[in-house]
Amino acid sequence: MQIQENYSLKNYNTFGIDAKARYFVEISSVAALHAILQLDRGYPAKFVLSGGSNMLLTGDLDALVLFINIKGIEIVSETDEYVRLKVMAGENWHEMVQWTLEQNYGGLENMSLIPGNTGTAPIQNIGAYGVELKDRFVQCEAMAIASQEIRSFNKEDCQFGYRDSYFKNAGKGKYIITSVTLQLTKKGHVLNTSYGAIETELKTARVEPPTIQAISRAVIAIRKSKLPDPKVLGNSGSFFKNPVINKEAFKIFNSTHPEAPFYKVSEQTYKIPAGWLIEQCGFKGKRYGDAGVHTKQALVLVNYGNATGAEILALAKHIIDAVATKFDIAIQPEVNIIGN
Ligand code: EPU
Secondary structure (H helix, E strand, O other), X not given: OOOEEEEEOHHHOOOOOOOEEEEEEEEOOHHHHHHHHHOOOOOOEEEEEOXXXXXXXXXXXXXXXXXXXXXXXXXXXXXXXXXXXXXEOOOEHHHHHHHHHHOOOEOOHHHOOOOOEXXXXXXXXXXXXXXXXXXXXXXXXXXXXXXXXXXXXXHHHHOOEOOEOHHHOOOOOOEEEEEEEEEEEOOOOOOOOOOHHHHHHHHHHOOOOOOHHHHHHHHHHHHHXXXXXXXXXXXXXXXXXXXXXXXXXXXXXXXXXOOOOOEEOOOOEEEOOHHHHHHHOOOOOOEEOOEEEOOOOOOEEEEOOOOOHHHHHHHHHHHHHHHHHHHOOOOOEOOEEEOO
């Protein structure tokens, strides 16, 4: 384990922000994580980094950055119908999904091409095209930062919600997830093609009946058409969450904006696509220096090259204010803002 000083994080966050870590160390095993957490004297606060796909760095980090790069996929149990996989935290999510599809394991196909690593997937309960991590989740293991003990969290412990979990709330900053166990199907795959765009893609590809691999290809095609590739254009996926508003607020909103898309979440709550709200405020495709709003999906903020985290954050605040003024709806970042 080599501890580096004043280390640039530009290649470790998908926004491509050039912030520096006071100290940086790559962790490739659970034992190494245990060791570094025990040896904390002399170092400032710790900061956990993995895929760096859901964060905005707004300045240098006066911290010991722990880059979690623990690899491995293991079958922990299986029957004729299903398989349970223990995936170590540092496995790239999309590569892991593609591997499961090569084995003909079903369940993750709708979540193809989501950036980031597997260990951070439970933190915000990643999801796409009608499926969320929680739907395939069995348990995860995490090391308590204070005691270095490994604790198992089942689905209930994780308190999953829409882009939300225990690890974003009461458990924030207390644990480092080391592995995630998922349950997938080996046969009788349950296909989720309810998202209109998937059906259209499958029809174009003329795959009949659809397979899990074809759904994955459809999802990849849809995502590529809307979402920028972080290797080409720095971004963190959806920058904001879709706001969920109560029935009364929805009635007012819907009567003044009958053309707006919405999803009914429950009898009392409705979700409004933040991308639509932002586009209506005129931000889609706008660029302010190197910070901008993606041309094809207004929910995604982008770094055209040398934007600072502070510039992206200023743009985000500007958007939040504009949406509040025009629609009286508060939108919130989905990404973690790191720094001031
Ligand atoms: N829309 C606009 N203008 C825009 C963008 C969207 O009018 O610029 C409208 C669309 O026309 C559509 C609606 O908003 O009617 C929803 O758009 P879309 O299907 O693209 O999905 P989203 O709600 O913007 C969410 C997730 C994505 C996920 C997709 C598909 C959140 C915050 N985002 O986006 O997740 O891939 O659904 O399931 O829930 C992410 O979390 O990083 C992410 C990319």
